[in-house]
Amino acid sequence: xxxxxxxQIEDFNLAHEIDRLRQSDARVGAVCSFVGTVRDTRAxxxxxxxxxxxxxxxxxxxxxxKSIEAMIDAAHQRFDFFQxxxxxxxxxxxxxxxxxxxxxxxxxxxxxxxxxxxxMDYLKTQAPFWKKEHTPQGAKWVxxxxxxxxxxxxxxxxxxxxxxS
Amino acid sequence: MDMMLVNLRxxxxxxxxxxxxxxxxxxAARTVGDLRxxxxxxxxxxxxxxxxxxxxxxxxxAMCQPSDALTPGCEVGFFPPVTGG
Numbered sequence: 001x002x003x004x005x006x007x008q009i010e011d012f013n014l015a016h017e018i019d020r021l022r023q024s025d026a027r028v029g030a031v032c033s034f035v036g037t038v039r040d041t042r043a044x045x046x047x048x049x050x051x052x053x054x055x056x057x058x059x060x061x062x063x064x065x066k067s068i069e070a071m072i073d074a075a076h077q078r079f080d081f082f083q084x085x086x087x088x089x090x091x092x093x094x095x096x097x098x099x100x101x102x103x104x105x106x107x108x109x110x111x112x113x114x115x116x117x118x119x120m121d122y123l124k125t126q127a128p129f130w131k132k133e134h135t136p137q138g139a140k141w142v143x144x145x146x147x148x149x150x151x152x153x154x155x156x157x158x159x160x161x162x163x164x165s
Numbered sequence: 166m167d168m169m170l171v172n173l174r175x176x177x178x179x180x181x182x183x184x185x186x187x188x189x190x191x192x193a194a195r196t197v198g199d200l201r202x203x204x205x206x207x208x209x210x211x212x213x214x215x216x217x218x219x220x221x222x223x224x225x226x227a228m229c230q231p232s233d234a235l236t237p238g239c240e241v242g243f244f245p246p247v248t249g250g
Contacts, residue, residue, distance in 0.1 A: 036250055058250070059178055060242055063226035088249060100250050120250060126228065128242070129249025130177035141178045144219075144246030160228065161221070161246045 005068045007059060009091040012101055021085050022105050028082060032112035033103040034120050040095035053134045057090045057099070060128035064088070072121040078116040078155075081106035086119065088129065101133060121151040125161040169191050169237050170194055171200070172193035179220070182213040197241060198231025242247050 002020060006012075014035055022028045041050040072084050087101045102119045106112035131142040149159030168191040179185050194200035201222065204211050215222055223242035224233050235241070 022239055057249070058180075060174065060176055060223070060226070060244065063223055063242065067228075123250040125192050125247065127249050128176065128223070128244060128247050130245065131248045132177070141245065142248040148250075162219075 001114050002083070002085075004072055004086065005065050006087045007061075007064055008087065008089060009089065011098055012087045013087070014101055014103070017085055017087065017101065017110040019105055021083050021103055025082065025105065027107055028105045030106045030112045031103060032106075032109065032116040033101065034116055035098055036100040036120075038093050038095050038099060044096075049135070049137065051136055052095060053136070054095075054133065055093045055097075055099075056132040056139075057088075057093060058132070059088075059090050059128045063128050067127045068123065071126060072123070075104075075115045078118065079106075080111045081115045084115065084119060086123070086159045088123075088127070090129075106156060118155055121148070121155065122157075124148040125152045125159065166176065166247070169195075169235060171235055172240045173204075174223075174240060174242040178245050179213050179243050188240070192221065192235065195235055196231060197224055197229055197233045200235060200241060201231070214243060221224070221246055226234050 014033060018031055021033055035050050038055050040052045068086050075084060082105045084104045089099055094098060102116050104112040104115045125148050132139055133142055144162035146162045149161055149163045171192055173190050173191055175183050175185060188243045192200055192203060192205045201214050205213055221244055222229050225240050
């Protein structure tokens with residue numbers, strides 16, 4: 001079993017990570033992955049005030065790793081997959097930079113699709129990361145989205161991030 | 166009331182508001198929720214922990230409830246809702 005969770009400043013290479021995840025494992029018939037990247041909202045809206053010049057990512061060292069390890073364990077309880085790999089970057093990132101990667105291997109596609117989405121939904125609302133966007137108007141912390149809590153609720157899990165009192 | 170030494174960790178907007186990322190603190194509180202209320206008494210900066218603020222709490226690096234009990238030397242983290250991914 002290779003390393004499951006990495007929190008790092010450095011960029012990652014999805015192809016290398018997938019190669020490592022499924023290396024010589026003939027049981028694997030499906031690999032599902034997700035990569036999250038830094039979005040410059042101006043490129044979506046065309047509005048100058050929406051520009052995201054850069055993003056700073058802070059986390060809670062120790063708790064972050066534990067919470068993601070726990071969420072992989074929880075995913076194994078729910079879905080029939082072989083291995084999962086999660087990489088999340090921290091520090092200063094620019095538009096188009098990669099932020100996060102989740103990759104899952106399984107025998108059939110259904111289980112890795114579901115496990116990958118579950119892991120991302122869980123990570124968005126439970127792993128202690130915080131984003132601060134730098135814009136022409138100054139720096140501001142990104143607000144949690146209620147839609148992320150709703151995404152977790154789809155899995156029958158109680159939302160506790162944005163919606164808790 | 167016996168005092169207990171606990172380690173406090175602050176993150177993101179709360180860390181910035183307090184100008185501090187971590188500190189040791191002698192508390193009379195016995196639960197995480199009581200500790201949060203106690204910290205409010207330390208001045209204006211700590212109003213970022215007020216009941217009407219969205220504050221999440223972790224005890225020994227796991228998400229927790231206000232009713233969870235403190236233990237000597239435990240680590241309590243205060244932070245806003247998370248926004249990773």
